[in-house]
Amino acid sequence: MAARPGLVAGVPGRGGGGFRRYATYRVATAAGVFTNTVFGLILVYTYLALWEARPGLGGYDQAQAVTYVWLAQALFAMLAVQGGGFEVELMERVRTGEIAVDLYRPVDPQLWWLANDMGRAVFQLLGRGVVPFLFGALFFPTALPGEPAVWAAFGVSLLLALLVSFAIRYLFALSVFWLLDGQGVGQALMVTGVFCSGMTLPLNAFPGALGDVVRVLPWAAQLQVPADVLMGETAVSGAFAFQAAWAVALLALGRLVQSAATRRVVVQGG
Amino acid sequence: MADAFIELVDVEKVFEVRRKTGFLRRERRSVRAVDSLSFTVARGEMVGYIGPNGAGKSTTIKMLTGILTPSGGRLRVAGIDPSRERTRLAHRMGVVLGQRTTLWWDLPLIDSYRLMHRMYRIPDARYRENLDRLVELLGLADLLDVPVRQLSLGQRMRGDIAAALLHDPEVLYLDEPTIGLDVMSKARVREFLRQLNAERATTVLLTTHDLQDIEQLCSRVMVIDRGRLVYDGALAGLHEVGESERTLVVDLERELPPIEAPAPARVVRVEGPRQWLAFPASESAAGLVARIAAEYPLVDLSVREPDIEAVIARMLDTPADTPDSPPDPAGHTVR
Structure with a gap:
């Protein structure tokens, strides 16, 4: 695992550091691949039964529902949907001083952690995402596009999804400057992440007002939007605009909270 | 002072502490961690900064590095107000904290250095030259590929010192750099710091509980207590201020009643044929030794220099630790 993608901007080299650090733990990665594959299998059979009973639920056919499952499993670690990215370390560092x-x-802390998290994300996409996805594509009927342009759009959407995911977790993590312990924050992050991102069920399939709400929350930008971009279920420009708007808003908010947190430390002491 | 590199004028730091005094009732109290502290350090000086736990040492270092804002007074390092321009100052200072590490726990040592290289934007040639020099001086060659979590404390500390110096800082803050190290590791770190200061004229501010660090490295000592500077000067002068005493240990031929020594010398302990006499550090031992040798059956003798910890304790008017007292709460073994 000596490969070092030098593609991460912000703090040069820090992304490579993030990549390498996660690449250190190979057994954990193998276990993660296994878990995602098993969860994918469970969900696929559940979805197949569900879409059998409710054809066209959420605007998806069966193949699209299956694709969604494997996409979710492939991106689960990369987007740190239930946490487990840089924020664990950040919260611990705040707690211990x-x-x-x-x-x-x-360096600027926000860029610093972003670069760190991007290195992690690239590793987890390659190390944990590819295998479950290929497994799903091989053994189940999926609805994957043929045109390279769609895949390119999906790539951009994925990058925006990561920015939103980072921004959400950064805000959650910064709260520890006031709460002083990250356990509750970690759990809140996990529950909201799994539910609001559509890890259990595509947000498109959420009923009524609940569906209307979750589809405009920032978590929708993580998984639902890239999935719809890949499967041609949404207009690309609208999808990008939605993701970018949340990314910019949340990153800006993160900067504000960061300066408040720093001031708190600087004035009040560790 | 024209060439003052570090300058503090009446610096103070007050913390607000809230305390629960009843149901939903909180009491606010101000704690003065640093109180009208003034001193200057010239470029290239190596200064020891000592005092008991909670005296304000760490608070001072935090203000000097810009991660705490002073509540009052004026503070400049290299002409920069640290808390306002922390990032700019960061390029010019190095910090080594004995109890924390700046290295990445799960990466090999060399990877942490590569990150420093990028982070501090060190020119390539400079980085390579510094790295080679530090690796040689600190004996890190065999450790570069070892993940930091597998390094021993002494190895990690040397690794941390190298990390703090890759970008050629003008000032180095060392907070307990030899804490927990064995004798060999301590000697190695001290030797390196001496060289660094001599060859590179790096300004060094050293806080420590290990007074050997100070004795061997610093010509100047500042003592802080309860947020105030109580002594600033040469190490030798500390003994005079603390009215310290030397100890003469004499072995007699047999058990005898306490020696009748001329004042102010006096016997402080008797144990079989061995007796301990205290006398002022400023006085010569010769007269006393001659007198005892003339009047008593003397077998052997030795003179012990005063323990600086005891000197400081006396200066601060608190009870001194005796050699066999338990380690203090911070885990330092009192010498």
Whole structure:
């Protein structure tokens, strides 16, 4: 695992660091691949039964529903849908006071952690995403596009999804500056992430007012929107605009909260 | 002072502490961690900064590095107000914290250095030159490919010191750099710091509980207590201020009643044929030794220099730790 994608902007080199750090734990990665594949199998059979009973639910046919399942499993780790990315470390560093060490560094914390998380995401897409996805595509009927342009649009959508995911987790993690312990935050992140991202059921299939709400929340930008872009279920420009708007808004909010958190440390002490 | 590199004028830091005093009732209290602290450190000086736990040492370092804003007074490092321009100052300072690490736990040492290289935007040639020099001086060659979590404490500390110096900082803050290290590792770290200061003229501010660090490295000592500077000067002067005493240990031929020594010397302990006499550090031992040798059956003798910890304790008017007292709460073994 000596490969170092030098593609991450922000803090140069930090992304490579993030990639390498996660690449250190190979057994954990193998276990993750196995888990995602097993969960994919469980969900696929559930979905097949569901779409058998309710054909066209959420605007998907059976093949699209199956594709959605494997896509969700492939992106689960990369987008840190239930947490488990940089924010675990950030919260721990705040709790233990190690965060002071970070303040000695001549870098912007938000860019720093973003670069870190991007390195992690690239590793987890390759290390944990590809195998379950190929498995699903091989053994189940899927609805994958043939045109490269759609895949390219999906790639952009994925990058935006990661930015939104990062921004959400950054905000959750910063709350520890006031709460001083990350356990509850981690659990809140997990529940909201899994439910509102559409890990259990596509957001398109959520009924009534609940569906209307979850589809405009930022979590929709994580999984639902890229899936719809890949399967041609949404207009690409609208999808990008939705994701970008949330990314910009949440990253900007993150900056505000970050300066408040830093001020709190700087004025009140560790 | 024209060439003052670090300058503090009446710096203070007040923390607001809230305390629960009843149901939903909180009491606010101000704690003065640093109180009208003034000193200057010239470029290239190596200064020891000592004092008991909670005296304000760490608070001072945090203000100097810009991660705490002073509540009052004026503070400049290299002409920069640290808390306002923390990031700019970060390029010019190095920080080593004995109890924390700046290295990445799960990466090989060399990877942390590569990250520093990018993070501090060190020119390539400079980075390679510094890395080679630090690796050689600190004996890191065999450790570069070892993940930091597998390094021993002494190895990690050397690794941390190298990390703090890759970008050629003008000032190095060391907070307990030898804590928990064995004798060999301590000697190695001290030797390196001495060289660094001599060859590169790096300004060094050192906080420590290990007074050997100070004795071996620093010509100047500042003592802080309860947020105030109580001594600033040469190490030797500390003994005078603390009115410290030396100890003469004499072995007599046999058990005898306490020696009748001329004042102010006096016997402080008797154990069989061995007796301990205290006398002022500023006085010569010669007269006392001659007198005892003339009047008593002397077998052997030795003179012990005063323990600086005891000197400081006396200066601060608190009870001194005796050699066999338990380690203090911070885990330092009192010498």
